[in-house]
Structure formats: structure tokens, C-alpha cells
Amino acid sequence: MDPVLDxxxxxxxxxxxxxxxxxxxxxxxxxGRLAEAMRYSVFAGGKRFRPVLAVLVSDSLGGxxxxxxxxxxxxxxxxxxxxxxxxxxxxxxxxxxxxxxxxHKAFGEAMAILAGDALxxxxxxxxxxxxxxxxxxxLVAEMAKGxxxxxxxxxxxxxxxxxxxxxxLAEVEYIHKHKTAALIRAAARIxxxxxxxxxAKVAAAGRFGEALGMVFQITDDILDVxxxxxxxxKTAGKxxxxxxxxxxxxxxxxxxxxxxQSWAGEALKSLEQFAPTHTILSQLVPYVQGRTS
Amino acid sequence: MDPVLDxxxxxxxxxxxxxxxxxxxxxxxxxGRLAEAMRYSVFAGGKRFRPVLAVLVSDSLGGxxxxxxxxxxxxxxxxxxxxxxxxxxxxxxxxxxxxxxxxHKAFGEAMAILAGDALxxxxxxxxxxxxxxxxxxxLVAEMAKGxxxxxxxxxxxxxxxxxxxxxxLAEVEYIHKHKTAALIRAAARIxxxxxxxxxAKVAAAGRFGEALGMVFQITDDILDVxxxxxxxxKTAGKxxxxxxxxxxxxxxxxxxxxxxQSWAGEALKSLEQFAPTHTILSQLVPYVQGRTS
Numbered sequence: 001m002d003p004v005l006d007x008x009x010x011x012x013x014x015x016x017x018x019x020x021x022x023x024x025x026x027x028x029x030x031x032g033r034l035a036e037a038m039r040y041s042v043f044a045g046g047k048r049f050r051p052v053l054a055v056l057v058s059d060s061l062g063g064x065x066x067x068x069x070x071x072x073x074x075x076x077x078x079x080x081x082x083x084x085x086x087x088x089x090x091x092x093x094x095x096x097x098x099x100x101x102x103x104h105k106a107f108g109e110a111m112a113i114l115a116g117d118a119l120x121x122x123x124x125x126x127x128x129x130x131x132x133x134x135x136x137x138x139l140v141a142e143m144a145k146g147x148x149x150x151x152x153x154x155x156x157x158x159x160x161x162x163x164x165x166x167x168x169l170a171e172v173e174y175i176h177k178h179k180t181a182a183l184i185r186a187a188a189r190i191x192x193x194x195x196x197x198x199x200a201k202v203a204a205a206g207r208f209g210e211a212l213g214m215v216f217q218i219t220d221d222i223l224d225v226x227x228x229x230x231x232x233x234k235t236a237g238k239x240x241x242x243x244x245x246x247x248x249x250x251x252x253x254x255x256x257x258x259x260x261q262s263w264a265g266e267a268l269k270s271l272e273q274f275a276p277t278h279t280i281l282s283q284l285v286p287y288v289q290g291r292t293s
Numbered sequence: 294m295d296p297v298l299d300x301x302x303x304x305x306x307x308x309x310x311x312x313x314x315x316x317x318x319x320x321x322x323x324x325g326r327l328a329e330a331m332r333y334s335v336f337a338g339g340k341r342f343r344p345v346l347a348v349l350v351s352d353s354l355g356g357x358x359x360x361x362x363x364x365x366x367x368x369x370x371x372x373x374x375x376x377x378x379x380x381x382x383x384x385x386x387x388x389x390x391x392x393x394x395x396x397h398k399a400f401g402e403a404m405a406i407l408a409g410d411a412l413x414x415x416x417x418x419x420x421x422x423x424x425x426x427x428x429x430x431x432l433v434a435e436m437a438k439g440x441x442x443x444x445x446x447x448x449x450x451x452x453x454x455x456x457x458x459x460x461x462l463a464e465v466e467y468i469h470k471h472k473t474a475a476l477i478r479a480a481a482r483i484x485x486x487x488x489x490x491x492x493a494k495v496a497a498a499g500r501f502g503e504a505l506g507m508v509f510q511i512t513d514d515i516l517d518v519x520x521x522x523x524x525x526x527k528t529a530g531k532x533x534x535x536x537x538x539x540x541x542x543x544x545x546x547x548x549x550x551x552x553x554q555s556w557a558g559e560a561l562k563s564l565e566q567f568a569p570t571h572t573i574l575s576q577l578v579p580y581v582q583g584r585t586s
Contacts (some may be wrong), residue, residue: 025442031451031467034442075425085410090402109383110453113406115380117413125437128430136430137421144418147328149318149411158324160403174324223400 005283009052015065016051017043019073023126024060037107037115038122041080044098046234048185050075053284054191057205058088060275063133063195070130071139071190074123078147079183079217082121084112086156086174092242120147133196142193144184155179162245174216180220181213188212192274208281213269215288218260221246222253228293258287298576302345308358309344310336311367316419330400330408331415334373337391338526343368343477346505346577347484350498353568356426356488362422364432364483370416371440372476385535392526402584413440426473426489435486439479444481448472455538465538466507473513474506487568497566504560508581511553514539515546520585557582571575 003010020042025035052073058068087094087102088109095105105110127140147149150243155178162171188209192202225248239246247256267285275281294304313335318328318450344365351361379396381402397405409559420433438444448471455464479503485495517532518541532539540549558580568574 031447031471032454034447034450038442050409081410086408090406111450113378113381113383114446114453116410117374120410120413121437121441121446125434125441128421128433128437135428137428137433140421140430140433141418144414146420148414148418149331153411153414154324154327155409157327157404157407160407161325167586177322214327 001287002283004099004280005287008056008280009048012052012055013048015069016048016055016072016076019069019074023070023073023122026061033107033111034115034118034120037103037111038119039116040119041084041103041104042077042088043098044100046080046098048076049216049288050079050187052056053184053209054187056202056278056281056284057188057191057209057275058195059082060278060281061192061195061197061205063191063197066131067133068191069193070084071132071143072187073134074127074139074143075183075187075190077123077126078120078143078152081123082147082152082156082183084119087111091156091160092238094235094238096235097233116236132194138193139190142186142190146182146189151178151182151186152180155182159244163243167245167250169250172247172250175245176214176217176247179212179267182208182225184213185209197274201225202275207270208274209265210289211270212265212284214263215260215267215285218247218256218263219291221248222260223292224248225253231291255275260289272293294580296572298580301349301573302341305345306341307350309348309365309369309527310360311342312362313369316363316366316370316415319501321473324460326404327408327411328413330396330404330411333399334377334396334408335370337393338374339369339391342509342581343372343480346477346502347480347487349574349577350481350484350502350568353571353574354485354490354494354498356486356490359424361484361487361516364425364436364487365480367416367420367432367436368476368483369481370412370419371445374409374412374416375440375445375449375476377378377405379411381405382452382492383508383539384449385529385531387531389528390526404415425487427486431486432483435479435483439475439482444471444475444479445473448475452537456536458485459536460538460543465540467544468538469507469510471505473510474503477506477509478502488547490567494567496558498565500563501560501567505561505577505581507556508553508560508578511540511549511556512582512584513518514541515549516585517541518546526586553582 024039027036029035035106054072055068084103086092130136155175158175159179185206189202189206192205227236247259264285317332320329322328339430347365348361377396379385421429423429448468451468452472478499482495482499485498520529540552557578
């Protein structure tokens, strides 16, 4: 990782973690193991990519940290809920997440469903209750649009539907844009909204986030083919085994790499439209494209 | 049903249904059967109890309908998501809901999980995007508190935990207060907030809603013992079969009826503190207590 970007992650991640710790119920809070299950997945070692992106976009537009941190934490809760539900036996049926047993393996299926539901709901409470430059309701609406039936959930449905049935480039692009890029786009827009940026800049930040999200997911597809389970922290080779629709499956590894390259260019072009001199954000693009886990 | 209350339901329910129809994605909207699954459960014949309660409380405090309807619809989406997830095989494993196959029987488990997630997320988008006398963010926060890890989800966790293990009056009261009464309490508070009522009235409306919610759930427990599956539209006798913690199981049918009566008195007492002359709201109490399905 670029040293400037590395420093930014090292500085922002603990701030996010400590705010998440404050927002989540204490491990010992009743009932049963609910709080424990919520914390288990939130603190399983995620990179905090979506919150860091929201904070960096806000920073680049002169926003105050206190206005973006709550919504950034809410984005991480939503991301975590989506992983918990995605891993369920009826969905991707994955026993391993971030190198540890997935939620339903550790806590049982009922608790995994409920811990996911609780994280999704708490996310909106945290965002709605937050101080904000603009209106907290707008942050909530952005988040819900990115995560809901026209965003992330649409991508998950299309992903499940496509399994084994196949499809072409248009289908895989639809899946990736919704399943992964929609929430990353929301993170970037939320960073801009929290900084009270004008509509043109919010829109440009959204395009940056969406393109970055596409690079992120195509790289994920590639890593599923090329990396080892231990490095990934989740089961490698699983996409092909499950007949998932991915860029490598449709366009081959080289085709997938070209596709990632093209979205990386798109991201850098959008960045010029809202934060042309922000070197940390520009370093995010090669970082996402070059990551190995 | 009391004729005045009957007229109120007959007038408000179509307004809620038509707003829900507007907020939900069209049946044909991609991807796959997501929108169809969301609509299947929302339009399965629910009584719209939570939205009607929110609207009646707002009416009683002189609120404008346009300020309460979106949040009222959001409450129904949250209620519907909770039923879909509750019926899942890993949870209550119920094949029948409102006299029809439950969501996972009709659409498969993956789609039922995702349709629930989509309804919960859309609820917050609708509430956040709504016009409001007070702030829409406050409506979102109220809703999330009622539905989240300190509210409805806490009740579901305690309910699952108690199955077969048993418990006493304190445990069953905890379950009912959280699983059922928390969202009904939120509905009543939201009605008051949407009407821009003062804090004392919002609090009294909340106590009314909570007490009404307790009457509602205790009556549900009693009906599970005394009613037929066809009348209920869901499997009767299921609580006892599953070793659920209910008031009849702990205190017997007579004890449960006394408990319901005591909460009914509590509800009427709270009503005097925010809408003493509102006969429709006061009729809600015997209606909930006397319902047969």
C-alpha cells in the first residue's frame, strides 16, 4: 500500500472502530448472545473500506469528521449484516468469513439471521441520530437506497438467480453494480453530503464510488480464482464451484483485468470532478485494484 | 367491532394500502421475483394495525395525514419483514401465514431472507424521504429503536432462546414487551411525533401503545390455545407444540385473561393523558382484547 494511504487507513480505522464500539450494545447486554453475535462479525477484522472511503471523501471536501463518522459506522454495520446473511446456508452457504467461522457456524442460523437484522436496523438509528451538516434524514435515505431493493439487495437477488443459470456481460455488470458498487457509491456520496458539498460534487463522488466499487468486485472475482483460501480469509475457488456469474467466468482472467482497468480509469476521471488534488483518494484506486486479499 | 372504529379502519386501511402500493417496487420490477415476494407478504391481508394506530394517534392530536402516512407505511413494512423472517425454517418454521403459504414456502428461503431485508431497508428510505412536521430523522430513529436490538429483535432473540427452556412471568413479559409491544409503542409515538405533539404527549402515546401491544400479544397467546387454524390464518396450537413461553403456559388461560385486562386498564389510563376525548382510540382497546383472529 502507498505510504500516504497506509497512514490514512491507520489513522481512520481506529476512530471508526472506537465509534462502532460505542454504538454497538455491550457484549454482555441481554438478550442471550445477540450483542455478542453482532460484535463478533463487526470486529472480525474487516478493512473498514466503506467507512474509510466516506471519511476520505468528506475530508477531501473540507467536511467535519463528527458529521461523517456516525454514517460511516452505519455503512460498516450494513456491510457486515450483508455478509452475515450472504453466508447463510440458504444463500451462499459459506462456513468461513475473514478466516473465522461465519456467524451461523458460530451462533446458529436463527441468531445469524437476527444479528444481521439487528445490525441493519441499528445502522439507521445511528445515522438518524447523528449530528449532520445537511440533514441526517438525507444520509439515511442515501444509505437505504444503496442497500435496499434497488441497490445491494437487488444485486444479491440477481446473484442468487444467476447461479448455475449463467448469463453474459450485462448480467454480471448488473450484479456487481448492485451487489457491491451500490453501497460503495452510497459511502462516497454520504462523505460528500456530510461535507455539505454541492449536488455536482455529490454526483461526481457517487460516480467515483461506483467505479471504485466495480474495481473492488472485479478484483474480488479475480482473487477467487488466483488466491489461496488462507490469504483470502474466505473459501477460494468458491465462485466457480457454485457456478457464480463473475467477470473471469465470462471474459477470462485477462478480460476481467482489462475490465478492472477500465473502471479504474473511470474512477480517476470522476475524482477530478470533485477532488482533483486529493492524492490519498487517488491512491485508493490502485490500492483496490492491486490488493491480494 | 365497534361501528365507529370499524368506519375508521375502513377509511384508513385503503389509504395505507394505496400508499404502500406506491412505495413498493412494481411486481414486474427486476431483479427476479424480489418485488413480487415483497408485495406477496405486504398484501397478504394484514389488518394494518400499526399504521392505523399511528394515523389515529396523529388524528387525535390534530396532525396532518400527509405527515404520518409515509411513516405508517414504513411501520407496516417493518412488521411484514419481521413475519417473513420469523416464519423461516431456522426460526419458527411456519408454513402458513395469514392463510397462505409463508414467504419461504412460496419463493424459497433465499428470496424470503432477501425480501425481508429489502422491506426493512425500504421502510427507512420511505420514512427518511417523507415530509414531516418534526424531523423525518426523528421518525426514523423512533422506528429503528422500536425494531432494533433493544426492541423487536431483542424480543425475537429472547423468544427463540426461551423455546423449550421455559422461564417465568418476568421472561414472558420481557419477550412480549420487546417482540410485539416495542413496535406498537413506536407506532403510537410516531403518530404523536408526526402531529408535532409535546414530549409529555409523545411519552403518554408511547405508554398507550406499549400497553395496547401487551394486550395484543397476550390475546394472541390465548387465541393460539383456543382458536382454530382456519380462523387464525396461521397454525393454531403451535406455541405449545414448540414449547414457547406464553402467558397461558405460565399463568393458565384465566391468568392470561387477567393479565390482558390489567394492560387494557393501563392503556386507557395512558390514553387519558394525551387524548382523553378520542372515542375511536379508546375503542381500540376492547377491540384488540376481544378479537377472535
